[in-house]
Structures are given as structure tokens and as C-alpha cells.
Amino acid sequence: MKRTGIFFTYFQGERLKDFPGALEGLLDKPNVSYYDAVYGSRDGLFYLEPVAERLLSKAHSQNMIESVKRTGDYESALYSAGGTVQAAEEILRGDIDNAFVFTSFGDHHAGRNFYHGMCYFNGAAVAIAMLKEKGIKRFAIIDTDSHHGDGTRDIFRRDSGVLHVCFCHQDHSDPYNKIDVQIPNRTTDEEYLSKMKQAFIPKATAFKPEYIFWEYGYDATRGEYGDKGISRDFHMRLAELIKTTADEICKGRLIAILCGGSTRDVAAYTIPRIIAILAELNGRSQIA
Numbered sequence: 001m002k003r004t005g006i007f008f009t010y011f012q013g014e015r016l017k018d019f020p021g022a023l024e025g026l027l028d029k030p031n032v033s034y035y036d037a038v039y040g041s042r043d044g045l046f047y048l049e050p051v052a053e054r055l056l057s058k059a060h061s062q063n064m065i066e067s068v069k070r071t072g073d074y075e076s077a078l079y080s081a082g083g084t085v086q087a088a089e090e091i092l093r094g095d096i097d098n099a100f101v102f103t104s105f106g107d108h109h110a111g112r113n114f115y116h117g118m119c120y121f122n123g124a125a126v127a128i129a130m131l132k133e134k135g136i137k138r139f140a141i142i143d144t145d146s147h148h149g150d151g152t153r154d155i156f157r158r159d160s161g162v163l164h165v166c167f168c169h170q171d172h173s174d175p176y177n178k179i180d181v182q183i184p185n186r187t188t189d190e191e192y193l194s195k196m197k198q199a200f201i202p203k204a205t206a207f208k209p210e211y212i213f214w215e216y217g218y219d220a221t222r223g224e225y226g227d228k229g230i231s232r233d234f235h236m237r238l239a240e241l242i243k244t245t246a247d248e249i250c251k252g253r254l255i256a257i258l259c260g261g262s263t264r265d266v267a268a269y270t271i272p273r274i275i276a277i278l279a280e281l282n283g284r285s286q287i288a
């Protein structure tokens with residue numbers, strides 16, 4: 001079994017209202033560690049730490065950081081990005097193998113000098129900056145949110161050490177290992193999965209990243225605001241595929257980061273199942 005970390009931060013909105021309650025059945029597993037932004041150090045739980053401001057400036061301009069401070073959501077944004085940074089550190093230290101990070105604000109629409117779509121800081125980019133300081137050089141980011149990961153692309157545009165494969169509204173490929181794969185508005189689970197198998201897995205295998213970050217947005221699910229026609233069960237099939245790829249090419253080092261998605265039931269249905277897949281619980285094939 002893999003040792004999986006869950007990094008949880010609280011959010012005023014609707015979509016995570018069932019959490020952390022919906023994680024029941026996972027938190028008592030010996031290979032699952034739970035890091036909580038508020039209730040750490042109780043019952044063997046760990047604290048989730050806010051990201052250090054010093055690290056923020058490695059991914060974002062000072063102007064941008066100052067403007068987030070004026071929104072009133074700064075502290076919450078620090079915890080959102082902090083979960084991803086802490087997950088990357090715990091994996092590096094060998095305390096966990098992979099992680100699922102809840103965010104209140106994040107992740108992929110936060111660029112070096114801009115933010116939108118409720119993404120204030122780019123947790124993946126800040127974590128990559130931290131890991132680079134520790135000598136890690138190659139990273140893959142896979143983005144299955146319905147929308148283009150413009151912030152992530154902006155930060156790593158000319159950094160060929162970061163493979164960014166983004167499933168969105170356009171096709172794109174350039175010499176800096178930046179790839180977009182167009183997902184039509186009406187697609188099937190099978191079509192999407194076959195694009196994933198063609199576009200991501202061979203690229204990632206050849207690229208040999210040391211970490212994989214997965215921007216897990218569920219807003220492409222049927223009925224969501226970025227509806228592409230996929231079912232909610234699709235996300236577990238995707239999780240299986242991405243996890244298997246990480247196990248094969250980068251010692252299982254995988255960090256799933258919650259991105260877009262608004263409905264409470266899809267969050268409550270998919271997230272615990274994805275975590276079970278990461279932790280190799282419940283008989284993975286049955287879930288998928």
C-alpha cells in the first residue's frame with residue numbers, strides 16, 4: 001500500500017461542505033496521514049502549515065502578492081498553496097508517497113503577475129520552486145480541469161524542465177514541453193481516456209519527471225460549469241491511470257491538487273474514491 005497524505009484546508013463555499021466528514025473510512029487507515037489547517041496535533045493529526053512568503057515570491061511577483069493581500073482572502077490562499085508545498089516536502093522526506101491536497105483557492109489560473117478564477121497562488125508552481133532549491137530538476141504537471149491552465153503555463157512558459165500537459169479547449173505543442181490537448185464540448189469518457197493515453201503517458205514516460213502534479217478539476221463533469229460531457233466515474237479511471245504512470249516513472253511521487261468544480265455531490269463522490277486509489281485501499285479496480 002502507498003502512504004498517502006491528505007492536506008485539508010477549510011473553505012466557506014458550498015462545494016466542500018461534506019468535508020472532512022466525507023473522508024470517514026479513510027482517516028483511520030494506517031497508511032493515510034491527515035494534515036489539517038485548524039485541528040492539527042490532536043488525535044495524532046498533523047498541522048497543515050501556510051506557505052512561507054519567501055517561497056511565494058519564487059512563483060509570483062511582489063505586485064501580485066500585494067494585490068492578493070488586499071482581497072481579504074490572503075490567509076486562506078496561503079493555506080491552499082501551503083498544502084501542496086508541504087505535500088511535496090513530506091514526499092521528499094519519505095514520510096508519504098503521494099498526496100491529495102484540498103484547496104480553498106487555487107491553483108492553475110494564478111500566473112506570475114496575475115490571478116483570476118479564484119486562483120490566488122499557484123501551489124504547484126510554489127512547490128516546484130521549493131523542490132528546485134533542493135536539487136529536484138524535472139517535473140510533470142497534468143491538468144484535467146475543464147479550462148486552460150493559463151497561470152501555470154505563464155510561470156513555466158520557457159522552462160523546459162517542466163512538462164505541462166493541459167486538457168482544455170485548444171491544441172498546442174512547443175519545444176519547451178508545453179502541450180495542450182483539445183477536449184471537445186461533447187466528449188465521452190472513452191475518448192478522453194484515449195487522448196490521455198496518447199498525449200500524456202508516452203510524453204511523461206519519455207520525459208522522466210521526478211514528481212507528477214495533477215491539477216484535479218472536476219468542472220468538466222456533466223452538469224458542471226465547464227461541462228464536457230464526462231461522467232463522474234471518469235475521474236477515478238483517470239486517477240488509476242495517472243497513479244499507475246507515477247508508480248512506473250517516478251517512484252509514485254504524485255500530488256493531486258483540487259482545482260475547479262462547484263457541485264457538492266461530485267466532490268463528495270469523487271474525492272474520497274480518488275484518495276482510496278492513491279492509497280491503494282478498497283480494491284482499486286472495484287472503485288474504478
Ligand SMILES: [Zn+2]
Pocket residue numbers: 145146147217219226260261
Ligand atoms: Zn476550470
Ligand SMILES: [Zn+2]
Pocket residue numbers: 147148149166167168169170179180181
Ligand atoms: Zn490548456
